[in-house]
Amino acid sequence: MTWTGAPDPTPGDARSCDAIEMIVMPRTSDLGGFEVRRALPSAKRRMVGPFIFFDQIGPAELLVGGGVDVRPHPHIGLATVTYLFKGEIHHRDSLGSDQLITPGALNWMSAGRGIVHSERERSERRSAPRDLFGIQSWVALPERQEESDPGFWHHGTADLPEMSADGATVRIIAGDLFGERSPATTASELFYADVALAAGARIPLDAAHEERGLYTLEGTVEIADQSFGPGQLLVFRPGDPVTIRASAAGPARFMLLGGAPMDGPRHIWWNFVSSSKERIEQAKEDWRRGRFDIVPGDENDFIPLPER
Structure with missing residues (x-):
């Protein structure tokens, strides 16, 4: 794989040792029985590439x-990306x-002009x-596709490229990374990957994409002699190569995400x-007036429009 022999940061080289532009600490909400940590949007950072949520x-x-x-509810102008552990x-x-x-597996739903x-x-579950652990993200659509037809695509576990070498395992969820591309059709160039590192293993993240982030899930990752535990979004400076290492104390798991900047600001x-x-x-x-389509099989319930 292309990350074999990834270089360490060079001591005294600011570009190789100060690649982190910002750290976002998610805010936590209790949804009754489980917690949700929201990293985007935040007061410090609205988007990373097209990722807006x-x-x-x-x-x-x-x-x-x-x-x-979660009862039926509407979306416009985005794609929802659901991925479970x-x-x-x-x-x-x-x-x-x-x-x-x-x-x-991957559920990719593009709302376009509107979907519910x-x-x-399932009741039998x-x-x-039972356990629940996963990530739901939203990808903002380019302006030219905001009013496109809605669509839904599912890609099973076997459909997503997975690579392993030198203690690192990478599953490409969407977009392209390390020379591999997910079968998911995206509206803009992006990357989104699930990465697991054995203790002490490392992986590079090159500067091919302008906006890049890393979200820590499990264990501790080390970047240029700094350590980061679970539940943090690291946003990297454009143009700086980065090497990510799992702590010698144990394995680590994280998400890599990003892409080109959006074609203008987005309102959410x-x-x-x-x-x-x-x-x-x-x-x-x-x-409010019931003009969206209904969800077949779940047509008797919905989330009202918030009064705010």
Whole structure:
């Protein structure tokens, strides 16, 4: 693999030792039985490449009767990207998609001009305790595709490229990295990967993409003699090569994400993303008046428009 022999930062070289532009500490919310940590958007950083929303779900053990129960709700102007490490979520949407997502697979839903979906657990799973751990992110669509047709794609675990060498394992979830490309169709150039390192193993992140981030999940990673534990978003300076190492004390797992800067600022309100404030106001009114499509099989419930 291309990361074999990745160089260490050069002592005294500021460019190789000060590649971290910012550290974002997610804010935490309790959703009743499990925690969600939101790294994007934040007061310090709104986006990394096209990634405009980044939530860590769990890890948690869900108790009998509790669990994921997100009623039908709308989106515009973005793609939702759901990836699990543990557990299961049942996705249904207004296109008629009906898909279970399990660990290592990818659900990619492009809202375009408008879509409605729900995320729940099957009733038979609620009869016993079970684990839940995953990431849901949103990718903002380029302005030219904000009013495109909505779509949904599922890619199973075997569909996503996975590479292993020298104590590092990388699964390419979306976009391209290390010479491999995910089969997921994206609206802009980006990269998104799940990386696991054995204790002391290392991997480089080159400067091919202008905006790059790393979100720590498990264990401790070391970058230029700095250590970072779980639950932090590191944003790297453009143009600086970076080497990421797992602590010698144990393995580490993290997400790599980023891409080209967006083609202009984005507004975000509730579940709506757009380059136009007026378009968001229209979406709010459309949801309030029931103008979005329904979710087949989940048409009797919905999340009302927030009053804020």
